Amino acid sequence: MDDPESPPLSNGELARIFHEIGDMLEVKGELVFKTVAYHRAADAIAHSPVEVARAYRAGDPPRIAGVGEAIARKIEELARTGHLAFYEHLREEVPPSLVALLGIPGVGPRTVKQLHDELGVETLDDLRRAAEAGTLRGLRGMSEKTEEQVLAGIATLENRKDRMRLGQAEEIVETLLAELAETPGLRSIQPAGSFRRRRETIGDLDLLAETDRPLELVGRFVGLPTVESIIARGPHKAAVRLLRGPQVDLMVMPPDEAGTYLIHFTGSKEHNVRLRGMARDRGWSLSEKGYLRLGDDGEPATGDAADLRVFPTEAEAYGFLGLPFIEPELREDRGEIEAAVAGQLPRLVARTDLRGDCHSHSDWSDGVHAIEQMAESARRRGYAYLVLTDHTVSLAIARGLDLERVERQRRIVAALNERFAREEAAGTAPPETAPEGFRLLHGCELEVRADATLDYPDELLATYDLVVGSVHVARRQSREQLTARTLAAIRSPHVDVIAHPAGRYIGSREDLDLDWDTVYEEAARTGTALELNGSDERLDLSDVRARRAAELGCVFAIDSDAHRTEELDNLRWGTAMARRAWLGPDRIVNTRSRAELIDWTAGKPGRV
DNA sequence: GCCGTTTTCGGCCCGACTGTTTTCAGTCG
Numbered sequence: 059m060d061d062p063e064s065p066p067l068s069n070g071e072l073a074r075i076f077h078e079i080g081d082m083l084e085v086k087g088e089l090v091f092k093t094v095a096y097h098r099a100a101d102a103i104a105h106s107p108v109e110v111a112r113a114y115r116a117g118d119p120p121r122i123a124g125v126g127e128a129i130a131r132k133i134e135e136l137a138r139t140g141h142l143a144f145y146e147h148l149r150e151e152v153p154p155s156l157v158a159l160l161g162i163p164g165v166g167p168r169t170v171k172q173l174h175d176e177l178g179v180e181t182l183d184d185l186r187r188a189a190e191a192g193t194l195r196g197l198r199g200m201s202e203k204t205e206e207q208v209l210a211g212i213a214t215l216e217n218r219k220d221r222m223r224l225g226q227a228e229e230i231v232e233t234l235l236a237e238l239a240e241t242p243g244l245r246s247i248q249p250a251g252s253f254r255r256r257r258e259t260i261g262d263l264d265l266l267a268e269t270d271r272p273l274e275l276v277g278r279f280v281g282l283p284t285v286e287s288i289i290a291r292g293p294h295k296a297a298v299r300l301l302r303g304p305q306v307d308l309m310v311m312p313p314d315e316a317g318t319y320l321i322h323f324t325g326s327k328e329h330n331v332r333l334r335g336m337a338r339d340r341g342w343s344l345s346e347k348g349y350l351r352l353g354d355d356g357e358p359a360t361g362d363a364a365d366l367r368v369f370p371t372e373a374e375a376y377g378f379l380g381l382p383f384i385e386p387e388l389r390e391d392r393g394e395i396e397a398a399v400a401g402q403l404p405r406l407v408a409r410t411d412l413r414g415d416c417h418s419h420s421d422w423s424d425g426v427h428a429i430e431q432m433a434e435s436a437r438r439r440g441y442a443y444l445v446l447t448d449h450t451v452s453l454a455i456a457r458g459l460d461l462e463r464v465e466r467q468r469r470i471v472a473a474l475n476e477r478f479a480r481e482e483a484a485g486t487a488p489p490e491t492a493p494e495g496f497r498l499l500h501g502c503e504l505e506v507r508a509d510a511t512l513d514y515p516d517e518l519l520a521t522y523d524l525v526v527g528s529v530h531v532a533r534r535q536s537r538e539q540l541t542a543r544t545l546a547a548i549r550s551p552h553v554d555v556i557a558h559p560a561g562r563y564i565g566s567r568e569d570l571d572l573d574w575d576t577v578y579e580e581a582a583r584t585g586t587a588l589e590l591n592g593s594d595e596r597l598d599l600s601d602v603r604a605r606r607a608a609e610l611g612c613v614f615a616i617d618s619d620a621h622r623t624e625e626l627d628n629l630r631w632g633t634a635m636a637r638r639a640w641l642g643p644d645r646i647v648n649t650r651s652r653a654e655l656i657d658w659t660a661g662k663p664g665r666v
Numbered sequence: 667g668c669c670g671t672t673t674t675c676g677g678c679c680c681g682a683c684t685g686t687t688t689t690c691a692g693t694c695g
Contacts, residue, residue: 089667090678091668093667094667094668094678095667095668095678096667098667098668099667124668124669125668126667127667127668163693164684164692165693166692166694167692167693168692169692199685199686199687199691199692203686204685207684290682290683292682292683295683297695307695322681327695330680331679331680332679333679334679335678338679343679343680344679345680345681346681347680347681
């Protein structure tokens with residue numbers, strides 16, 4: 059029965075259902091291509107810029123690659139009723155506890171089916187008991203050793219850490235690279251995988267090395283003090299789990315053949331599948347080893363090495379398919395192949411394009427470091443400006459500033475800027491100082507109250523260099539209320555940037571329930587920038603949302619939201635998200651000079 | 667189940683490692 063009153067399922071919820079269907083079909087032993095089709099469709103829905111269920115309910119189903127007639131019918135049913143009979147029947151047949159067994163490393167769908175059919179295993183505990191009782195060894199292809207592996211796999215699953223934040227991944231990678239750097243024979247070593255693509259969270263880490271002495275490198279790698287266990291170890295490849303840390307894969311490549319290796323191990327899997335398809339169309343088989351010419355039978359030729367093509371760089375390896383180099387952040391099969399074929403890849407914004415930072419805090423509100431420390435730190439990073447945006451009065455928990463403290467803070471900012479100007483004139487500023495000089499701009503992080511009013515009066519807001527507006531409180535309001543509050547900030551002539559528009563914390567706090575397209579359209583119409591918040595706990599807007607916003611004409615600010623000096627470097631993660639959203643420097647307001655930025659903020663009433 | 671400037675049927679990406687195997691299936695990335 060239709061239930062138009064209930065909120066439509068989110069893309070994430072739809073994707074989870076179709077992934078689960080794919081998993082259940084795998085366990086049932088269904089044709090593998092069918093299960094893959096469900097997973098592909100689930101991924102496409104998860105990354106869709108439009109709210110799929112809402113669009114179906116409105117009678118305007120979007121065209122989604124990988125969603126054909128059968129899956130479209132299922133989305134339709136889910137969108138209209140919130141239920142899917144096919145899914146519910148499947149869950150009775152293949153209980154979720156059985157699907158959960160797929161999470162055990164080393165246990166795949168065939169094994170789960172075998173365990174269920176032959177031993178009646180339905181849950182993790184069933185399997186644990188069976189392995190401990192030694193009843194697995196009687197099954198075809200299983201032994202005592204299998205039982206040990208299953209038990210170890212269950213332990214791993216139960217201890218499995220959540221995916222890492224980018225900053226955590228970076229720290230581990232840098233430690234590993236330092237520990238392996240002095241290995242004899244090593245020519246180069248670098249991270250690949252989702253960390254190189256800068257996905258918002260990282261599961262496993264991948265390292266790629268060129269070395270003349272593979273055995274020595276692999277040996278040192280598996281012997282590192284932080285290695286808890288060795289998962290696999292071959293002559294050119296090894297996988298380990300770190301103590302209280304992630305799995306790390308090391309791959310050794312022959313010197314001067316890195317091109318296809320880097321592509322293969324950087325991924326994404328979906329990007330690689332597309333490349334292999336292109337290679338196949340041209341009569342070549344692509345693997346990490348290079349391009350191998352296909353014979354008349356459609357199989358790669360064996361024997362003579364004459365038909366293997368290898369390349370020292372990724373650019374050359376892409377070039378073999380007639381493609382330009384594709385930036386790692388774009389390699390998600392979200393249109394980058396088509397753009398590359400058409401010669402229309404975007405020029406992505408780079409960290410060095412940024413001239414300043416529009417969102418930062420001091421110990422006047424909830425930051426750690428003093429105003430002067432924050433300013434000095436930004437100056438020594440070569441910025442032309444840092445906007446100090448401490449919280450406003452109603453956010454008492456963060457010591458929001460009342461009017462009297464705003465005035466005192468303003469005098470401190472002015473005094474600092476006088477000193478900076480004097481030093482620049484006298485030539486005594488730090489050598490890292492930007493050519494245009496450095497100034498601390500005065501702003502605030504303006505609270506949008508629960509009733510959609512702004513925390514400071516217009517007369518006060520008009521005195522700031524730049525204002526970022528934020529929704530922090532009353533997050534559980536209705537979609538209409540939350541959207542109205544965000545729009546109130548966007549429509550204010552004094553609000554220049556909407557800070558962390560979705561208000562999420564990765565892994566712990568969901569996005570605000572907003573009418574997103576309306577928010578994007580209004581931001582575009584008024585010229586209000588949306589923030590790409592660089593805190594690796596936020597990364598807000600997400601890459602998917604930012605790309606949609608850009609399609610609708612929005613501009614953005616890449617901000618650190620630093621609460622201490624070290625966090626100023628959060629700009630690198632904000633930049634990564636901008637790149638994953640296909641954004642160029644022209645869309646980012648803080649690629650502008652200080653004078654241009656100030657002109658832009660002063661022009662807002664005229665932009666409306 | 668999806669998809670089509672070679673197909674509306676017949677394909678659908680590739681290889682290393684593991685374990686139990688005597689030639690290969692399963693899992694993983």
